[in-house]
Amino acid sequence: MCKNAADVRWDNMMIWLRSHGAKTTDFAVECRKTPSSGYGLFAGRSCLPGKLLFSIPAKAMMNVMTLKPHYPSETVEALTGIQLVCMHLFLWRPRGDSEDSEDPLFGPYISTLPREFDGHPLTWIVQSKHQNTTCQDDHPLRWLPPSVLSALDRLHCRFTDDWYKVHSVMIQPPMSAKVKERTADVNNVKAMMDFLWAWLNVNTRCIYYRLKFSKSDSDNFTLCPVLDFANHSSHMSNMRTGPTNADIWNSAPVLSIGEGLRFFACDDTRIREDDEIMLAYGRHANKTLFVEYGFVDGLQEVGTRVCGEVDVQDILEESIYLDQRRSCAIKDLLVAEGYWGDFVLFSTQDSAQVSWPLIAALRLHHLMGTATGIGNDVQLWQDVIAGRRERISDDNERSCRESLLHVCEIVIGRAQRVLEMITGQSLEQQYVRSLWVEELFVARATKESIYAGDAF
Numbered sequence: 001m002c003k004n005a006a007d008v009r010w011d012n013m014m015i016w017l018r019s020h021g022a023k024t025t026d027f028a029v030e031c032r033k034t035p036s037s038g039y040g041l042f043a044g045r046s047c048l049p050g051k052l053l054f055s056i057p058a059k060a061m062m063n064v065m066t067l068k069p070h071y072p073s074e075t076v077e078a079l080t081g082i083q084l085v086c087m088h089l090f091l092w093r094p095r096g097d098s099e100d101s102e103d104p105l106f107g108p109y110i111s112t113l114p115r116e117f118d119g120h121p122l123t124w125i126v127q128s129k130h131q132n133t134t135c136q137d138d139h140p141l142r143w144l145p146p147s148v149l150s151a152l153d154r155l156h157c158r159f160t161d162d163w164y165k166v167h168s169v170m171i172q173p174p175m176s177a178k179v180k181e182r183t184a185d186v187n188n189v190k191a192m193m194d195f196l197w198a199w200l201n202v203n204t205r206c207i208y209y210r211l212k213f214s215k216s217d218s219d220n221f222t223l224c225p226v227l228d229f230a231n232h233s234s235h236m237s238n239m240r241t242g243p244t245n246a247d248i249w250n251s252a253p254v255l256s257i258g259e260g261l262r263f264f265a266c267d268d269t270r271i272r273e274d275d276e277i278m279l280a281y282g283r284h285a286n287k288t289l290f291v292e293y294g295f296v297d298g299l300q301e302v303g304t305r306v307c308g309e310v311d312v313q314d315i316l317e318e319s320i321y322l323d324q325r326r327s328c329a330i331k332d333l334l335v336a337e338g339y340w341g342d343f344v345l346f347s348t349q350d351s352a353q354v355s356w357p358l359i360a361a362l363r364l365h366h367l368m369g370t371a372t373g374i375g376n377d378v379q380l381w382q383d384v385i386a387g388r389r390e391r392i393s394d395d396n397e398r399s400c401r402e403s404l405l406h407v408c409e410i411v412i413g414r415a416q417r418v419l420e421m422i423t424g425q426s427l428e429q430q431y432v433r434s435l436w437v438e439e440l441f442v443a444r445a446t447k448e449s450i451y452a453g454d455a456f
Helices: 005-019 064-070 073-078 081-091 121-130 146-170 189-205 245-249 286-293 313-321 327-337 356-368 378-385 394-421 427-451
Strands: 029-033 039-043 052-056 239-241 261-265 276-279 308-311 344-347 352-354
Touching (some): 005 029, 073 146, 121 146, 121 286, 146 189, 146 308, 146 313, 189 286, 239 276, 313 327, 313 356, 313 394, 327 356, 344 394, 344 427, 352 427, 394 427
Antiparallel strands (some): 029 039, 039 276, 239 261, 344 352
């Protein structure tokens, strides 16, 4: 039986991995087609809890340290690790759906990466902003919650910042002499879409990998062959990453490129042959999963509880601060104290809560009222946020809770209105519906907590 292109590319990657020292005959996993998620990673044999599934040598992973020797030092110093990896993928993107990457370093791996991200919301944003594409009334962008659109705008800013920076490096010596063929004008749509493909591959597939002395260094990441075939599950993950010596000793790795990564069956999970190997991307709200990765989780309800969050900054600005004479001064104070933004309602299976910045903003708002100047009363608020005082006053606390109820009602009302209008059954419309349902349930849970007198 003839193998399809994906199977051939997997086989080619196995050959390439062996040339880099991987013991692929020991791999307990293999790539297969899934009914709903494209391709996935499956167990080729049964594995006991804690059993090694596969390991990837350091030189077979794509990151700032494995790419650094292959680019001029001026280029490496001018770019972040993310930008460097994105540039490399951009330069070596397969030229057609039926063609493979010609990269002499990572070609067989790059050839296994997704060929397009047409269903990712960032692609929709880039197309609408840079291709002058008009969104029809039924386009998902027209139906997204405001908090999701705001997050998408921030993601788009990150993308364009990286594109402009990488492009500026590529058109200057010494890179300009090497990449003439792919350095079109910065506003060239084809070049921008090629970079978007590279950028989304990095953003949706990179994982933490200790490469630097500082644990929080932004260059502590890598793209890892084989691993990126694993699909996400928030509650059925059966694979874990093994700690490296750099993780154990909290230091930079002895070798600059690290020691590679090992992946094991979870310690409490027995994997059966043909089980799909699932990876948890993290405990994220659907807004984050949708914006960053392009999909949503099924809602995890317990009664009326749902695990999720709602960013209500737009409501706070429009409904509470818009007509207040002192809104600018209050915002300036919140910014100065580090409490502007992250105005979030969130819930878990156990409780519903309100973010501390949201509570701090509402307390200040009700403390200041409509006075014409900021007086000594602000000290009361500063004492509360500094932990020197529990609350400003009982009246202030009651006013905050009334405002929170008002915010919840707005979220509930607009979610119900939009959900009544979404009638399509496409995958994108189902995603949009899930985003609104999550906001609806989180707002309801928060409202119940307020009425129950729960402490925030």
